Amino acid sequence: MLTEQPYLKRALSGVLALEPYSPGMPIEELQRRLGVANAIKLASNENPLGPSPLVRAALAEHAASGNVALYPDGGGFRLKKKIAEFHNIEPERITLGNGSNDIIEFLARVFLGPGRKALFSSYCFAVYPLAALAQNAESVVVPALPADDPVMPYGHDLNEFEKALADDISVVLLANPNNPTGTWLLPDQLEKFIARVPPSTLVVLDEAYIEYLGASQKPDSRAWLDRYPNLVITRTFSKAYGLAGLRAGYSLSHPSVADLLNRVRQPFNLNMLALLAAEHALGDQAHVRRAVELNTHEMARLRAELKMLGLTVLPSQANFITIGFGREAAPIHKGLLERGVIVRPMASYQMPQFLRVSIGTETENSRFLEALKEVLAA
Numbered sequence: 001m002l003t004e005q006p007y008l009k010r011a012l013s014g015v016l017a018l019e020p021y022s023p024g025m026p027i028e029e030l031q032r033r034l035g036v037a038n039a040i041k042l043a044s045n046e047n048p049l050g051p052s053p054l055v056r057a058a059l060a061e062h063a064a065s066g067n068v069a070l071y072p073d074g075g076g077f078r079l080k081k082k083i084a085e086f087h088n089i090e091p092e093r094i095t096l097g098n099g100s101n102d103i104i105e106f107l108a109r110v111f112l113g114p115g116r117k118a119l120f121s122s123y124c125f126a127v128y129p130l131a132a133l134a135q136n137a138e139s140v141v142v143p144a145l146p147a148d149d150p151v152m153p154y155g156h157d158l159n160e161f162e163k164a165l166a167d168d169i170s171v172v173l174l175a176n177p178n179n180p181t182g183t184w185l186l187p188d189q190l191e192k193f194i195a196r197v198p199p200s201t202l203v204v205l206d207e208a209y210i211e212y213l214g215a216s217q218k219p220d221s222r223a224w225l226d227r228y229p230n231l232v233i234t235r236t237f238s239k240a241y242g243l244a245g246l247r248a249g250y251s252l253s254h255p256s257v258a259d260l261l262n263r264v265r266q267p268f269n270l271n272m273l274a275l276l277a278a279e280h281a282l283g284d285q286a287h288v289r290r291a292v293e294l295n296t297h298e299m300a301r302l303r304a305e306l307k308m309l310g311l312t313v314l315p316s317q318a319n320f321i322t323i324g325f326g327r328e329a330a331p332i333h334k335g336l337l338e339r340g341v342i343v344r345p346m347a348s349y350q351m352p353q354f355l356r357v358s359i360g361t362e363t364e365n366s367r368f369l370e371a372l373k374e375v376l377a378a
């Protein structure tokens with residue numbers, strides 16, 4: 001179909017080559033496709049507790065008012081003020097995104113394009129190669145740590161990143177902890193790497209899962225911003241803050257980078273309810289702590305149970321675990337779907353023997369384990 005129309009040759013070759021991001025299956029879609037009722041979704045690393053009660057109250061009050069007829073504050077003044085206080089940073093260094101995905105797109109639009117290069121790891125977040133390709137930029141992919149690495153199998157390999165650094169790389173992207181592997185980097189090593197990135201190359205540190213990283217391994221990346229003007233940190237409200245459905249994220253960077261990112265940002269990229277919810281979410285850190293505690297506890301339980309089933313579980317300090325089955329995981333994925341449990345297949349990440357499972361509530365996790373045992377026994 002894509003070859004028939006003559007105008008298609010006018011489309012960017014990168015867009016023609018692009019295979020769109022395939023998100024976790026929504027619960028409704030499983031119901032539509034397989035007629036399965038009471039499905040649970042452990043496929044997109046959402047917060048099983050949902051948003052803070054403060055967020056729910058603010059949304060209920062605001063959504064019922066007539067205010068939605070007005071455009072939102074395009075500058076996001078109040079949210080930026082909250083973020084600035086939270087990180088002790090100037091508002092000029094903040095860029096708001098419709099999710100942190102939006103920020104990655106701004107970075108690609110400003111710093112990538114034909115003849116430009118982006119550097120990232122294999123088994124990295126799927127959005128990085130897509131953002132580069134959509135701009136007709138070139139992707140340089142460094143190998144990850146090997147499957148048999150004793151500490152961090154499939155994790156980012158900073159030595160390989162360092163070897164690949166070159167003056168013609170526009171942007172380096174890395175996530176800590178990483179999705180889809182759950183693996184993480186130690187603060188000292190990460191800072192050493194950032195220090196070695198040429199000042200003319202931007203380094204994007206994606207901290208979508210930073211809240212889940214144990215205290216002793218959580219870097220003070222905010223402090224690095226003062227030392228490395230080429231560093232961009234991205235954060236999201238989609239994971240620990242429980243606002244995935246509303247779409248809100250942000251970046252912290254040098255003001256000159258924020259200025260450029262804000263030039264390509266749609267004037268109203270965050271809607272009014274997302275702005276409001278993010279503001280209240282940031283103010284309820286006790287809710288974040290509850291989510292992290294539940295996650296830590298349930299992750300340990302799941303890991304132990306999965307090990308007893310003889311499965312490989314990658315090290316993770318995020319809100320999901322990536323499970324290796326030692327065989328094609330597609331039939332297991334299908335079996336789980338038929339039992340109303342939606343998890344994430346990893347074939348598009350070149351990990352066809354793995355499934356990624358978000359940590360849910362205790363009830364959801366138990367239901368996943370029961371379904372998995374049935375599927376493995378079948």
Ligand SMILES: *Cc1c(COP(=O)(O)O)cnc(C)c1O
Binds near residue numbers: 125237
């Ligand atoms: C989920 C995720 C994000 C955040 O996406 P949003 O657009 O903020 O919902 C960013 N990076 C990684 C690695 C993620 O897994």
